Amino acid sequence: MEKQRLLIVDGMALLFRSFFATSVFNQFFYNERGIPTNAVSGLVKHLEAAIRHFQPSHISICWDTPSRTFRHDLYEEYKGNRSAPPEEMVPQFDLAQSVTDQLGFYNIKVERYEADDCIGALASMYRGQSEVHIVTGDKDLLQLLHDGVEVHLLQKGVGSYDRWTKARFEDEMGLSPEQWAEVKAFMGDPSDGYPGVKGIGEKTAIKIVATYGSIQAVLDNIEQLTPSWRKKIEADQKQLLLSFELAKINCDVPLTCSLDELNWQFNHEQWRKTLMDHDIRGLRALLAQIEKEEYAG
Template structure:
């Protein structure tokens, strides 16, 4: 933690989530905003503008962008079918993966990516390290709910660049009636169709949540199988291996091997050189918004 008296406020951005969201928001109308080389920039432009808008809204003192580094992660080692049901990204999006990270570095934002890990795991690692800071996470991924703590809020993208559905620790506990870390136990039972793991077949979100509300965890449910209905017991016993595997897949790992120094997360100062570089890269709309953040 830094030595200033002000509590740091770290904005943690799920870079790939914003890139995908921005790409599809404009691609549906065929707007790819190609640069002078003919390369689409719509996702990259939207990503950068989204982060700058978030800076204005949340007024952080520090900022980091976390990235997925390829489709294959340690979760694929645990389960070959993990995320295997997802379609290939569109051709217009593929060149924007590297471009987005390059532009993020150009903007001066601190970037984190670790082969074999997901952005969620990097976000979790930074959140764990800076337990005394105020932290705002920006993403569209509900898995991150398990990271909520009194000092952590999650701003889920909802509409445009500036409308969010914000979850605090207090709101989550009030709505779900469980501890945030137990959200992974809920997912262990209900599974996740977008990530390609089944949980316990026949156990839906409502029953999964009721299990954890009453018994606290997967282990708590298994210790109380005699209290469940015969149908519920049968479903769990027939899918026991997948239940345990689903829990491993659902848990965000907060001990990634990354070096994080809060001084490196300080907000950058934009200047004319950056604006010229953005314009030369075909990112005029990003440059125009960056002007508003030059003090």
């Protein structure tokens, strides 16, 4: 039996990356209905490149929802420092999910959870049944690395990835992937708007977690810390514990999909019709490529 290979895509990461790759030049690729399509065009290119690269048998795309999540209940200011998306981006959220639905992808978004949580839930559910390959631009997802689970961080261009395995993470970081959330808690995350411990950056956070193993072990042995570390951690202990709850990916998302529902088959005609119907510019060369390519799955 051929090995099953599940590709899990961080839809928001690819969509935003695609938008800013062209918006900086004021290229928004308006379709005949006046809707900008630059982000969706780039998303489709990324998806097609990932399919060629990974040759998956199963695919899912995970998305954030616009509503509050359980993290906002924990910390009202969570992601509160983020500005509203550019107006040319706004209509492309719905367009992206409509297009990917019609292209045959299985889209997942769950109220009160983020895409990261949905990705974590899928990886946890199916890592014993299938290879799992996660495509994202977010290093937070490195905490999901496991036997049979790889994270591929987007690099410059389309179809280029920085491949992370559990073995590589342990070798380079001197930590287990699960401890990455502990590191993030110490250093905080300005983009997500949670504080961490003031004055502790990534290198120091990695050193502390590698030495003591966990936040709780650090607090249990606070008197053993250097005076500088101790002063900083004692001053921000509440923020440290809160930041850990915000940084940790919650894999207990109530998902009901079976692996069979994520089954993937490339349908050339479906792709051509969808991309033509939505008048998504910038994909003529891709359509020609699709006609010539063979896709496994």
